[in-house]
Amino acid sequence: MKPLSLHVRDEGNGPAVLFLHGFPLNGGMWDRQIAEIRTRARVLVPDLPGFGRSVPTPEPPTIEDFADLVLAALDARGIDRVTVVGLSMGGYIAFRLVERLGERLAGLLLADTRPNPDTEEGARLRHVLAAKVEAQGVEPAIEEFLPKLLGPTTFRTRSAVVERVREIIRGNQPAGLAAALRAMAGRPDSTPLLSRLRCPVLCVAGEEDALTPPEVARAMAEQIPGGRWIAIPSAGHLTNLEAPEAFGIALAELLDLIG
Ligand code: MLT
Numbered sequence: 001m002k003p004l005s006l007h008v009r010d011e012g013n014g015p016a017v018l019f020l021h022g023f024p025l026n027g028g029m030w031d032r033q034i035a036e037i038r039t040r041a042r043v044l045v046p047d048l049p050g051f052g053r054s055v056p057t058p059e060p061p062t063i064e065d066f067a068d069l070v071l072a073a074l075d076a077r078g079i080d081r082v083t084v085v086g087l088s089m090g091g092y093i094a095f096r097l098v099e100r101l102g103e104r105l106a107g108l109l110l111a112d113t114r115p116n117p118d119t120e121e122g123a124r125l126r127h128v129l130a131a132k133v134e135a136q137g138v139e140p141a142i143e144e145f146l147p148k149l150l151g152p153t154t155f156r157t158r159s160a161v162v163e164r165v166r167e168i169i170r171g172n173q174p175a176g177l178a179a180a181l182r183a184m185a186g187r188p189d190s191t192p193l194l195s196r197l198r199c200p201v202l203c204v205a206g207e208e209d210a211l212t213p214p215e216v217a218r219a220m221a222e223q224i225p226g227g228r229w230i231a232i233p234s235a236g237h238l239t240n241l242e243a244p245e246a247f248g249i250a251l252a253e254l255l256d257l258i259g
Helices: 027-037 063-076 089-104 120-136 139-149 152-157 159-170 174-185 214-222 244-258
Strands: 008-011 016-020 042-046 082-087 105-111 201-206 228-232
Touching: 008 027, 016 027, 016 063, 016 089, 027 042, 027 159, 027 244, 042 063, 063 089, 063 174, 082 089, 082 244, 089 105, 089 174, 105 244, 120 139, 120 174, 139 159, 152 159, 201 214, 201 244, 214 228, 228 244
Parallel strands: 016 042, 016 082, 082 105, 105 201, 201 228
Antiparallel strands: 008 042
């Protein structure tokens, strides 16, 4: 993979916190968290290739390539210690950063994610959707993902959140979405990494998350030395957007622990 420079929002001062967005969103999903913690931390928020303001990669990327690009963005800024917050696909990339960062990893918040790879059928469906997105644009991804990303409480009571998610997705390029779908379909099993984690780790899941329910967060935390987990009420898969107050408290507690 040729080096490619990601667009990275880099704001605030203090210990570095890296936010990795989920699929099919972009760094814009973290606006509220950025505003809240830039008074106490240096916040780094990349858009992955083909998402938001980052260009797609010239060749098909893997999840490992995404991790390399994110690491290059940290290295270019001289970041030596970092807490990583990854939601769903962002979590898949966070797992691949564990060995790359080693001792530089200060803490980890794994939101609505899972360490295991796709099933064969799951991977096949991603390839089908990737081809559809290439042919028709981002709308098929909205149709397919939106009902799974947000919980029933959000659909019932938070229409502004539903609209914001649509708007964020429309800020991405079809080529970026298609490439990320194929990258996720081929991602490796990160389960063996869990027992090797040595930093404070918090696993979070929305109680209404249909994609990665709280049992997934609990099972993941149980394999991590000292790993903790919480379920966030009235939230689906996008906990930071659906329940920002509860998400903010969880993140602040993790950052307090790291010091
Ligand atoms: C995400 O939110 O990043 C996606 O749900 C991840 C996935 O499709 O596996």
